[in-house]
Amino acid sequence: MTHAIVADLAGRRIRVGLDVGGTKIDAVAITPGGDLLARLRRPTGWGEAAVVEGVVAAVTELVAEAGADVTAIESVGIGIPGLVDAVSGRVLHAVNLGVESLDLADLVARRLGAPVRVENDVKAAALGAAALRGIRGSMAYLNLGTGVAAGIVVDGEIWRGARGTAGEVGHLSVDPAGRLCGCGQRGCIETFCGGGALARAWDRPGSLPVRDILDAADAGDERALALRADLFHGAAAAVRALVLSADVERVIVGGGLTALGDRLESGIRAALRSGAETSAFMRSLHLDERIELLPAGSPAAAFGAALVGAATPLKETVTHG
């Protein structure tokens, strides 16, 4: 490994990827071949300046951990929530980060002297999940975290759609009598299986509300049983929406709720099977066999961001270097 890093150093061959989340930055350094050199996590700052500082500090620490310095960086990719203009590298309305408008790619590129690309975090994670799972053809990455959104990857490329709402299945309403969503609609998929919506509906003390819901459901609590059913039903509805519209071959589930592990995966599978019980058409789709869960703490999002950065043409490396 040391030998490989020295070789990389000589040729500026470290690719960095960062997943900038509401609480932490997850950063990875990979070789051009996709091998992991180093990984670290550090807290995310609040506000535009703090986000830039946090990213620069994470990258600096990361390359030091990989036994190199910033001159060895070939490219940086950043996945971040909010409205991202992948061409300009500008981020808008990343409300969980206190960011209203930020020229993230430009500011970080100037500090690091390396080309920087920015992508919506869920889209970057989708790219990473497809690569880590070796999926060709079409797939969706369904992120079950505080909110719910999906990214679609086709033949190794992010499916952008016309206006950036591809995969926004979290805000499809599947129950006109359902809970009010933060988006203003009622019965959105996110109100069923978003961690934030479930925590609000549960409304009891505890730092891991969705885990508490599952534990209480196991113990027979009626409210918890209903919310657990909502969780699995909502995730199943998201899978159905992705397959019956974009017709992806596989759906990879990621995000914070994957900390629930097999309890989540088997619950979604069971909901997909139960939803197909009365329908030969739905059974013919075998949706329960087409989902899989990322392991908790998967580096898919940061890894995908590194791939986004790696898409930078080489001439840009020269310009910025």
Next chain:
Amino acid sequence: MTHAIVADLAGRRIRVGLDVGGTKIDAVAITPGGDLLARLRRPTGWGEAAVVEGVVAAVTELVAEAGADVTAIESVGIGIPGLVDAVSGRVLHAVNLGVESLDLADLVARRLGAPVRVENDVKAAALGAAALRGIRGSMAYLNLGTGVAAGIVVDGEIWRGARGTAGEVGHLSVDPAGRLCGCGQRGCIETFCGGGALARAWDRPGSLPVRDILDAADAGDERALALRADLFHGAAAAVRALVLSADVERVIVGGGLTALGDRLESGIRAALRSGAETSAFMRSLHLDERIELLPAGSPAAAFGAALVGAATPLKETVTHG
């Protein structure tokens, strides 16, 4: 026009497209440049042999109407309901036509001595609608007929998805307490805005039940008012599903219900606006401005089928000719 046809004749330059529906075949002959030479409609037969005979008869009459004969045909494209293998040209389970399994492309090609391609009718119509409306980028064609399904076209190509369910938004459930769908699920979009489901729910005599529903709603009938709201609500839900998953730029509404004209279009627009009233996110999508209705009797489906046929490589023309 006569001069053009003679020129076409010499070079086998007539492209034929057929939309084979449950009651009628709609057939068009176009030039390679996409100009309409002739169009005719004739009843569809029942069963496999009758479908082949009907197609051959329609093509023969059509080219005669265009002042030519079958030797002038460069390609034939057929849009047909059911499971279609676009590569082999085989059709399965076209239940409304009495077809269980049919090698449609091969059988018609032998009879006409021209290369034949077969495509799912909604996908072919999507291609035709995109071409007739001059849409680049991404669009969905939402077919509101007896059933409800959509086809997606991106940059002039049919979006196939992984297993042929792209655009099958008719069977997304949007209400767990909704009507039972023919597919076995409850509250599918098709139970709200499919002509068949609306006719069953209306259950009063009359040959044009959806028109009757709108007329009775105008006259204040309560049941009709509820079903009319369902129609617009369901179509709006389909538009939302297509934009929030595949993120198409435009949704073109076609199918038998377009006979309702502006009453349908303005109703769907109003439902999209009303659904966005409480949601800044949904308002930001401007869905009401992104839909349009095909005129009743539009040749989009047959025209799209002709484009499907025209995708035949020229060497195949030689082989079959």
